[in-house]
Amino acid sequence: MSADPSTRRGIPDATVARLPEYLRALHSFSDDGIASVSSEDLAVATGVGSAKVRKDLSYLGSYGIRGVGYDVDHLAYQISFALGLTHEWAVAIVGMGNLGRALAAYRGFATKGFRIVGLLDQDTRLHGQVVAGLPVRPMADLAGLVGEGLAIGVIATPAESAQDVCDQLVSVGVRSILNFAPTVLATPPSVVVRKVDLSTELQILAFHEQRKAGRAVTLAEVSS
Amino acid sequence: MSADPSTRRGIPDATVARLPEYLRALHSFSDDGIASVSSEDLAVATGVGSAKVRKDLSYLGSYGIRGVGYDVDHLAYQISFALGLTHEWAVAIVGMGNLGRALAAYRGFATKGFRIVGLLDQDTRLHGQVVAGLPVRPMADLAGLVGEGLAIGVIATPAESAQDVCDQLVSVGVRSILNFAPTVLATPPSVVVRKVDLSTELQILAFHEQRKAGRAVTLAEVSS
């Protein structure tokens, strides 16, 4: 039984990355007044494949009912619990350029259980400026924020200062970092870094686009 | 020999996703005046593991020299070629909210071979407004942009309008889409969609943070 707590640890990374997607779909079903869904319903809503949905959910425990499906609200709660979303997480954003300001203004965080508790920048000229209702603060305020529960740091600085900022986050005890700067960060193994890189995403699309263009040329040649 | 053109197709997805990272490292080496690097040098710069670096590069061909390493500029060119970055790609951004504006202002695109050729929004009140030097245009202008070479569409709208915008992009012939809206897009199989979701990233970090917090509690209990 994978509901056994002793085997409940060790949810595969690929599964963890899909859990937020299922959660979003479940919230949407709940908003539509749908109380129960099958793995096939979730598959259609997330584009994931019903066998994979069932396998993923089985890592959390046995929360479905054979012949019936999954209770929408109960499953949503179980996924939230597994992801650690049953309490709020405090987030700080470092780097108040265009991207940092956009992130600070983004409403999606609050509704998902993340609270922005600090906006920071190394540029003293920005200190005190109000962005999305919060004052921009100096890096020296980091330690105090950690005392207030800061758990996750978001780096939205240029590449050049990202490692320095990362070191400061790590030194005050932040162990989860979301990095938007286009650079690889060196951190101790205890720190988890996830990276979002806009140029990398476009480059991967370019690779596929080029392959499609290549095929189109081949077809054009064949048909001429 | 994997340099054989007949086997050069079919670079694994995981490898494609790492090629931009190698390319960035190589540009950095080149800027520092370094002409030749080993797979170990690239491993350190990218955090990837030298065996994986060599395996990844072997899918492109045999561009290294045994006992010596890789010529920085030549390897950078080969990766650029494989990714389809030897010519410019035209990009349109749809959705001129905070995020869309930040993306429009981002300098990183231009230096990587992507040119923003259009900013669009469904809101008529924004039309004509100038963002990052370009006027915001109505969705009806999309078809014309495709005629001018538009290849990649970036969706930076709220979730509610993302599918509609996506359908419009697909209908005019855009087959590569980068989606920042927190929703799953339905597209024909010929369209490649990549998704960047800020909330999902934070939720994955929350999962790991929670596991660490759980361990810390256990340790605290043991040591008390």
Add this chain to the structure above:
DNA sequence: TAGATTGTTAATCGATTAACAATC
């Protein structure tokens, strides 16, 4: 030649998928 480093092999690991017994 001696030392260094690639490119490739083969073993291992982790993720996906189809099928179906269990069971509501």
Add this chain to the structure above:
DNA sequence: TAGATTGTTAATCGATTAACAATC
């Protein structure tokens, strides 16, 4: 009971890794 759908198994697939022969 008959129909539906889960949870799990086992096969398959793809990615990672260590080791080393090839070779500069």
